[in-house]
Amino acid sequence: MAAKITMKNPLVELDGDEMTRVLWALVKEKLILPWVELKTEYYDLSLLQRDATGDRVTTEAAEAILRHGVGVKCATITSNADRKAEYNLKNLYPSPNATIRAILDGTVFRKPIAVSVIKPSVSTWKKPIVIGRHAYGDVYRSAEMLIPGPGKAELVFTDARGGERRILVAEFSGPGIVQGIHNLDESIRNFARSCFRYALNEKLPVWFAAKDTISKTYDGRFKELFNQIYETEFKEKCAAAGISYFYTLIDDAAARMVKGEGGFLWACKNYDGDVMSDLIAAAAGSLAMMTSVLVSPSGVTEYEAAHGTVQQHYYRWRKGEKTSTNPTALIFAWTGALAKRAELDAAPDLGGFASRLEAAVLTAIEAGDMTGDLARLANPAPARILDSWEFIEAIARRL
Numbered sequence: 001m002a003a004k005i006t007m008k009n010p011l012v013e014l015d016g017d018e019m020t021r022v023l024w025a026l027v028k029e030k031l032i033l034p035w036v037e038l039k040t041e042y043y044d045l046s047l048l049q050r051d052a053t054g055d056r057v058t059t060e061a062a063e064a065i066l067r068h069g070v071g072v073k074c075a076t077i078t079s080n081a082d083r084k085a086e087y088n089l090k091n092l093y094p095s096p097n098a099t100i101r102a103i104l105d106g107t108v109f110r111k112p113i114a115v116s117v118i119k120p121s122v123s124t125w126k127k128p129i130v131i132g133r134h135a136y137g138d139v140y141r142s143a144e145m146l147i148p149g150p151g152k153a154e155l156v157f158t159d160a161r162g163g164e165r166r167i168l169v170a171e172f173s174g175p176g177i178v179q180g181i182h183n184l185d186e187s188i189r190n191f192a193r194s195c196f197r198y199a200l201n202e203k204l205p206v207w208f209a210a211k212d213t214i215s216k217t218y219d220g221r222f223k224e225l226f227n228q229i230y231e232t233e234f235k236e237k238c239a240a241a242g243i244s245y246f247y248t249l250i251d252d253a254a255a256r257m258v259k260g261e262g263g264f265l266w267a268c269k270n271y272d273g274d275v276m277s278d279l280i281a282a283a284a285g286s287l288a289m290m291t292s293v294l295v296s297p298s299g300v301t302e303y304e305a306a307h308g309t310v311q312q313h314y315y316r317w318r319k320g321e322k323t324s325t326n327p328t329a330l331i332f333a334w335t336g337a338l339a340k341r342a343e344l345d346a347a348p349d350l351g352g353f354a355s356r357l358e359a360a361v362l363t364a365i366e367a368g369d370m371t372g373d374l375a376r377l378a379n380p381a382p383a384r385i386l387d388s389w390e391f392i393e394a395i396a397r398r399l
């Protein structure tokens with residue numbers, strides 16, 4: 001075997017829980033370590049380790065990602081009452097993803113991995129649609145009130161010096177409801193920056209959509225700031241890379257998306273992104289074929305699979321069963337991170353390896369070597385369903 005590919009700088013590796021932890025080790029052993037002299041700064045984010053460190057390990061891992069620029073994360077359990085009993089935990093902590101997102105101030109991009117044997121439900125789609133979801137504010141941080149009966153609801157803003165501005169929301173003639181939502185200019189600007197950086201990296205056109213015809217001030221501000229960041233910070237870079245930016249109304253975007261060929265980044269406001277990313281994932285096939293990357297405004301990235309720890313498969317594995325859990329999105333988390341490291345370090349041999357590993361996964365699936373989740377959807381259907389170990393062997397052979 002030829003000399004292994006070396007790495008100049010490390011990746012930050014965040015290990016996780018349950019079935020994805022089992023596959024994580026297997027993917028490294030069979031697909032990466034035989035070829036790459038892997039350099040990682042390792043953090044164990046398993047539930048017990050987070051509990052033992054009072055969740056300090058999560059914060060340290062996020063800070064390490066900021067320091068090194070690239071991270072790769074396994075799925076982790078978000079603790080709740082059931083898990084507290086199951087693992088005999090001292091405390092409950094927030095979801096590690098929420099903690100990391102807050103420290104990186106990032107935007108989450110979700111992209112389906114396309115294979116020719118699985119057709120999306122929308123027949124015109126030829127290329128994946130990537131969702132970039134703004135992850136701050138709007139209805140996710142709203143103040144709401146039940147209105148018991150007649151009266152008036154007003155919006156009041158008190159500035160730092162005590163000056164007041166108020167506008168009427170509605171005169172209630174009977175019972176109803178009212179809601180106050182907000183967002184921040186800097187959060188919207190950072191969202192736009194993350195979207196353009198991602199698009200430049202992936203060479204994708206950018207769409208942004210809102211409802212500024214109806215919401216002239218609120219959605220109008222989104223449109224204005226997104227446009228301002230494009231004009232002042234990204235227009236020339238986008239032009240040089242041949243990337244277009246297009247703003248349209250959200251209903252128009254939804255209609256165009258279904259009629260089009262795909263192959264673009266759809267920047268979505270928080271609620272739109274919540275709804276549209278599940279729609280795209282469902283229409284594209286399987287949760288195990290959805291990648292996810294967190295991009296900070298300064299360009300720091302963290303790659304992961306969109307799915308969770310696949311808990312039920314883990315319980316079956318512990319009883320000795322070889323489960324047919326699909327490691328594709330986990331492998332693509334690794335290739336995404338390795339390719340990003342390669343780009344930052346100008347290391348084309350490492351980048352080439354990441355591309356070959358992705359190609360080996362896709363050719364394996366397209367040749368009929370696949371796990372059960374895909375076998376149920378594939379056309380033609382495979383002769384046999386592989387377990388995860390056989391599937392990874394089939395990829396290793398091609399690699």
Ligand code: NAP
Pocket residue numbers: 074075076077078079097287288304305306307308309310311312313324325326327328373
């Ligand atoms: P999940 O792990 O995503 O799995 C839900 C179901 O989706 C599985 O039971 C399985 O269906 C299917 N599935 C998901 N990934 C698959 C794969 N790679 N191969 C084959 N099938 C796959 O969600 P969950 O079971 O609701 O959550 C388990 C734990 O994950 C929770 O503790 C949650 O907190 C955590 N979680 C973590 C993250 C993260 O770290 N990013 C994200 C979501 C959830 P079948 O059973 O039908 O085969």
Ligand code: MG
Pocket residue numbers: 274275278
């Ligand atoms: Mg959702």
